[in-house]
Amino acid sequence: MSSIDRSQSVGGTRTYEVRTYGCQMNVHDSERLAGLLEDAGYVRAPEGADAADVVVFNTCAVRENADNKLYGNLGHLAPKKAARPGMQIAVGGCLAQKDRDTIVKKAPWVDVVFGTHNIGKLPVLLERARVQEEAQVEIAESLEAFPSTLPTRRESAYAAWVSISVGCNNTCTFCIVPALRGKEKDRRPGDILAEIETLVAEGVSEITLLGQNVNAYGSDIGDREAFSKLLRACGKIEGLERVRFTSPHPRDFTDDVIAAMAETPNVMPQLHMPLQSGSDTVLKAMRRSYRQERYLGIIEKVRAAIPHAAISTDIIVGFPGETDEDFEQTLHVVREARFAQAFTFQYSKRPGTPAAEMDGQIPKKVVQERYERLVALQEEISWEENKKQVGRTLELMVAEGEGRKDDSTHRLSGRAPDNRLVHFTKPDQEVRPGDVVTVEITYAAPHHLLAEGPVLDVRRTRAGDAWEKRTAEKAGKPAQPAGVLLGLPKIGVPEPLPVATSGCGCD
Numbered sequence: 001m002s003s004i005d006r007s008q009s010v011g012g013t014r015t016y017e018v019r020t021y022g023c024q025m026n027v028h029d030s031e032r033l034a035g036l037l038e039d040a041g042y043v044r045a046p047e048g049a050d051a052a053d054v055v056v057f058n059t060c061a062v063r064e065n066a067d068n069k070l071y072g073n074l075g076h077l078a079p080k081k082a083a084r085p086g087m088q089i090a091v092g093g094c095l096a097q098k099d100r101d102t103i104v105k106k107a108p109w110v111d112v113v114f115g116t117h118n119i120g121k122l123p124v125l126l127e128r129a130r131v132q133e134e135a136q137v138e139i140a141e142s143l144e145a146f147p148s149t150l151p152t153r154r155e156s157a158y159a160a161w162v163s164i165s166v167g168c169n170n171t172c173t174f175c176i177v178p179a180l181r182g183k184e185k186d187r188r189p190g191d192i193l194a195e196i197e198t199l200v201a202e203g204v205s206e207i208t209l210l211g212q213n214v215n216a217y218g219s220d221i222g223d224r225e226a227f228s229k230l231l232r233a234c235g236k237i238e239g240l241e242r243v244r245f246t247s248p249h250p251r252d253f254t255d256d257v258i259a260a261m262a263e264t265p266n267v268m269p270q271l272h273m274p275l276q277s278g279s280d281t282v283l284k285a286m287r288r289s290y291r292q293e294r295y296l297g298i299i300e301k302v303r304a305a306i307p308h309a310a311i312s313t314d315i316i317v318g319f320p321g322e323t324d325e326d327f328e329q330t331l332h333v334v335r336e337a338r339f340a341q342a343f344t345f346q347y348s349k350r351p352g353t354p355a356a357e358m359d360g361q362i363p364k365k366v367v368q369e370r371y372e373r374l375v376a377l378q379e380e381i382s383w384e385e386n387k388k389q390v391g392r393t394l395e396l397m398v399a400e401g402e403g404r405k406d407d408s409t410h411r412l413s414g415r416a417p418d419n420r421l422v423h424f425t426k427p428d429q430e431v432r433p434g435d436v437v438t439v440e441i442t443y444a445a446p447h448h449l450l451a452e453g454p455v456l457d458v459r460r461t462r463a464g465d466a467w468e469k470r471t472a473e474k475a476g477k478p479a480q481p482a483g484v485l486l487g488l489p490k491i492g493v494p495e496p497l498p499v500a501t502s503g504c505g506c507d
């Protein structure tokens with residue numbers, strides 16, 4: 001059960017309270033914070049309520065003892081929060097802008113710290129804190145026009161997420177996104193491309209375009225082909241080697257997107273497209289507007305245009321009302337589509353979603369049995385598809401932290417263009433995360449590939465330089481000249497694909 005599931009609420013909806021300190025500017029900012037939270041599906045806590053599900057402190061740094069008062073107030077809330085799983089505390093405003101990490105150090109029960117320039121991020125940061133179960137501290141140095149989900153604190157020197165839209169105009173009945181994040185808001189193409197160019201100048205060579213419904217991009221700015229145009233524009237950015245995106249919706253997967261993928265060399269041959277169910281009846285009940293035939297039709301077109309594309313998906317098993325025949329239809333699509341990988345989920349109720357109230361909830365035992373059959377089938381297909389890679393020569397972008405056994409096996413790990421994980425023999429020559437190696441695949445397992453022979457080629461990249469520079473900075477050593485300037489405070493690496501979720505990035 002998630003923390004939201006356990007929290008107190010009004011009619012199943014999370015409540016909020018904003019406590020404001022300081023000047024008129026803060027009072028006005030608090031109005032905007034309240035509006036943002038209501039847009040995201042929260043309701044104002046009733047007057048006199050003990051504590052809301054989300055308590056936001058909009059702080060002031062000018063008043064005397066402002067920090068002592070803040071920590072005193074936070075201290076009062078600590079036992080309430082401890083007694084109430086799911087409660088969240090956020091601190092914003094001038095004091096947060098000023099004190100940043102200090103707040104979570106002094107009051108580790110705080111969930112979110114945000115600044116004066118990124119108040120639009122509050123709902124996203126609350127959600128991220130809930131999902132990741134750790135405090136989110138995010139302070140922007142200048143005003144953000146777009147309420148981006150993009151962390152300003154980049155996790156990787158060589159790969160980055162770029163948010164292109166937030167929210168979703170669909171109403172899938174199992175998904176809480178429309179309630180939490182509201183209608184789709186598209187970021188302006190020029191802003192997106194400028195951000196990518198900045199990232200590339202800093203050494204990033206792989207980006208993943210992100211949106212709850214990424215390929216619906218354009219509906220908010222009145223251009224139905226905006227997403228394919230964006231992919232093609234990414235293709236013109238010098239130094240950007242790999243472009244991925246997640247998660248697209250089959251409804252919006254138009255032919256111009258397939259053409260742009262096929263014709264733009266740095267858009268990788270990979271597609272993660274949620275199926276959710278292979279049954280038309282269940283898709284209808286899920287309020288997913290495509291049907292089995294349309295889904296398989298897209299797969300067919302993608303395979304015709306991009307023969308080596310690795311296609312992955314999300315599937316929910318045991319949606320309310322799913323019959324044995326419906327489930328057989330899902331297995332049918334899995335056999336036909338031959339996914340490289342599928343993220344499979346057993347349906348569970350999400351309070352606040354229409355599906356939670358539906359008749360025909362499936363007994364756990366039945367769901368489990370179907371789930372096991374689906375996983376067994378998909379494992380078989382994943383393995384067969386991986387075996388087709390044996391003998392191929394592939395360029396890998398060296399990854400950091402993706403091979404748990406690399407040290408003991410004297411290997412390194414990297415991602416193929418289609419995002420398959422490959423473990424390869426460590427060459428004598430130094431290679432760094434972000435560099436590119438060429439290897440021949442010698443062995444396939446269901447979830448990874450091996451290249452057991454020698455590395456055929458090593459290409460040192462600006463991304464590798466960026467990684468080296470950042471690593472040296474972190475270790476406090478003078479960096480080797482890297483040829484790029486970085487201002488990136490934290491090392492680490494995001495997965496090349498976000499963890500797939502039940503829905504389009506919405507779990």
Ligand code: SF4
Pocket residue numbers: 168169170171172175176177178212213249502503504505506
């Ligand atoms: S599952 Fe995806 S498309 Fe459906 S409502 Fe959620 S975010 Fe939107």
